[in-house]
Amino acid sequence: MRALILSLTLVLILGLGTAHSAPVKTHLPGDLTLEEAQTILTAALHKAKNIGIPMNIALVDAGGNLKIFARExxxxxxxxxxxxxxxxxxxxxxxxxxxxxxxxQPGKELFGIEATNDGLVIFGGGELLVRDGVIIGAIGVSGGSVMEDTAVAKAGATALQASSTSFKKSF
Known part of the structure; x- marks a missing residue:
């Protein structure tokens, strides 16, 4: 009997909790959205095509988790x-x-840091994604020279700035 009462109580608590609670937000307001990621990726792919070098392009969210990836x-x-x-x-x-x-670099204060965090990359091609002064993710590009990778990454990061500006103007 005691087990039955406990079971019914749990059913009521769980049932009432889900029936009347507000929807749970699963996306933080300061994080990279899929729509933004697609805009950034499209701009980066366009730049890579113009350069003529097939690239790998990765975007991570504010937590450093992979959001979107393309391999040309x-x-x-x-x-x-x-x-x-x-x-x-x-x-x-x-x-x-x-x-x-x-x-x-050798002799500098962070020499050797690339061996931490399961391996870091310490040459150009990784850029921050910033919206309204808040870092919401980053883009990483590889496939060409460091200069080419950096140009593609910057094209993606710039597309975020342009899309944020035009979004604000529409209101």
Whole structure:
């Protein structure tokens, strides 16, 4: 009898809790949305096409979790991991990988840091994604030279700024 009363009580509590509670938000307001990620990815892919180098492009959210990824036909397989790690490195340390790498050179204070966090990438091609002064993620690009990767990553990051500005103007 006691078990029956306990079971009924749990059913009532659980049933009432879900029937009358507000919807649970699963997306934080300061995080990269899928729509933004698609806009950034499209701009980066367009820049890669203009350069003529097949690229791997990874975007991570504010928590450093993979949000969206594209591997162009013919892009190096080994660059998949590099693109993801460039995005993660930029987000984990809140700076472009080119700036982070400058502080990690021999004789500098962060020398050797690339061996931490399951491997970091300390050369250009990782850029922060910033909306309204808040870091909401990062983009990492790999497949070309460091200069080409950086240009593609910056094209993606710039597209976020442009889309944020036009979004604000529509209100």
């Amino acid at each position: 036909d013919g892009a190096f397989l080994g660059s998949i991991d590099i693109a993801k790690k460039k995005a993660i490195t930029a987000r984990f340390f809140n700076m472009p990988t080119s700036e982070f790498g400058a502080a990690a």
